[in-house]
Amino acid sequence: MKKALVMLFLALIVFMSGCIGTQTTTLTTTAPAKTVTITETQEKTTTITVTQTVTTTMVPTHYPxxxxxxxxxxxxxxxxxxxxxxxxxxxxxxxxxxxxxxxxxxxxxxxxxxxxxxxxxxxxxxxxxxxxxxxxxxxxxxxxxxxxxxxxxxxxxxxxxxxxxxxxxxxxxxxxxxxxxxxxxxxxxxxxxVNYMKAIIEDVEAKVANSPRPKVFVLLSYWNGYWTAGRGTFIDSLISIAGGENIFHDVEGWKAVSAEEIVARNPDVIIISYHAGVKPGDLCDTPLAKTNAFKNGRVYVISDDNLISRAGPRIVLGLEEIAYFIHPEVFNYAYQPRTCTVSS
Structure with a gap:
């Protein structure tokens, strides 16, 4: 429901944008009256007052x-x-x-x-x-x-x-x-x-401020290794804002890591991209089953990869979902355990 409200509000912004977007404006003003004196033959003089209407077209001035x-x-x-x-x-x-x-x-x-x-x-x-x-x-x-x-x-x-x-x-x-x-x-x-995005982010930050910071691993793709996001990516930012600790924050950018590296860092929460090419149950026969995340049923699948992979306004929806996964107790989020026993 909350996600729907967020999308509704953003859609409202778009609707209002279409109505109030800066456009070329036409301004009509009345110039000061002008007096014209006409002298005719036979020493007859006529005075006429003329009111002038001036139309000015105003266009955006910040170009180039x-x-x-x-x-x-x-x-x-x-x-x-x-x-x-x-x-x-x-x-x-x-x-x-x-x-x-x-x-x-x-x-x-x-x-x-x-x-x-x-x-x-x-x-x-x-x-x-x-x-x-x-x-x-x-x-x-x-x-x-x-x-x-x-x-x-x-x-x-x-x-x-x-x-x-x-x-x-x-x-x-x-x-x-x-x-x-x-x-x-x-x-x-x-x-x-931007102001609305900031309001959502500030709300999430305030709610997780006093909570412990679980160790988090995000699996983006299961192709030639376990692809994840490190320092300098917006997914790394989302994990931090949502009150977690990215176990590969010391890695720069996007990188494929080994199962052994993941197990050694022992994440408390694993978040899998919807199109990662693997489901939680598929990982039960891998070393990742040894992590706290699997032992405690803290393995999740993001509902829409685009929410965390596209650097645009909808990324705040991805942030909220990640925050639910990391701190379900704060957001009253009820999750289904994804332990290997259940998944099998």
Whole structure:
């Protein structure tokens, strides 16, 4: 229910954004009266008072706008973008929440939020392999991608200005929501989204502040090792904010670790990505069954990977779910034990 309320509130922000977004404004004013004296023949003089109406068109004045993107590049936006190609689902979601989805003309085949987002828009390919010819055919005035797209940067810049957005933690997600708000002329709406995200995060932090910090392991993928998130990732930030201790915080970025390393660090809680390629019961025949997490039935599966893998506004929903797993006693969360005996 709470998650539904959060989504409803965020959707309300989007609706209001569409209503109050900064637009070109026409202002009509009445200028001071002007007196005109006309002298006619036969020494007859006529005085006429003329009232003038002046119409002024007011447009946003913060363009051209120069920003520094995640790749350290200075990018200048000459005018308000009207045709945007988004190269990542997280970017599309962010533009949606700040009320700028109407500007998006191209999305990837993985974009699935908001529901029906691909309808009426051109699918430009995958996340890691966008089709440059299709992008060019859309005649965009702005392309927004991630560090994954740096290898295409030269060709993309030949089509339109390119912004690389690659936040590594919650604070950088805030920063980029605000920055994109400025870029697309939706700054106030972006601030509203960030303020609401901060309110949810502050609520979680306050509730777990006096609780012990269990050791947590997040399993993102079970392919050629146990892939997890270390320091410098937003998942690491979520674990900390939710009142846990990431057992691989000393590892930089994303990394595959061994079962022996996991057992040696003995997590109290294991959180498995929904699409990790493995279920809790599948791990009962592995060394992970020796960890406190399995012994005490503290192994969980996240309901939607996108909540923790996409660096956008919905990440606060992922935070709440992780907090429920780590501190069920604080949030009155009733979980089903995932011990190996039960799973078998």
């Amino acid at each position: 706008l120069t920003i520094v993107d995640s790749a350290g590049r200075k990018v200048t936006i000459e005018k308000e973008p009207r045709r945007i190609v988004s190269l990542a689902p997280s970017i599309t979601e962010t533009l949606y929440f700040i009320g700028a989805l109407d500007k998006v003309v191209g999305v990837t085949k993985f974009d699935d939020f908001p529901p029906g987002v691909q309808k009426g828009r051109t699918v430009i390919g995958g996340f890691s392999d966008p089709n440059l010819e299709v992008i060019a055919s859309l005649k965009p005035d702005l392309i927004i991608g991630t560090s994954m797209h740096l290898k295409y940067l030269d060709k993309l810049q030949g089509i339109a200005p390119v912004i690389i957005v690659d936040p590594r933690d919650i604070n950088e997600i805030y920063k980029w929501i605000i920055t994109l708000g400025k870029v697309v002329n939706r700054e106030e709406e972006a601030k509203g989204v």
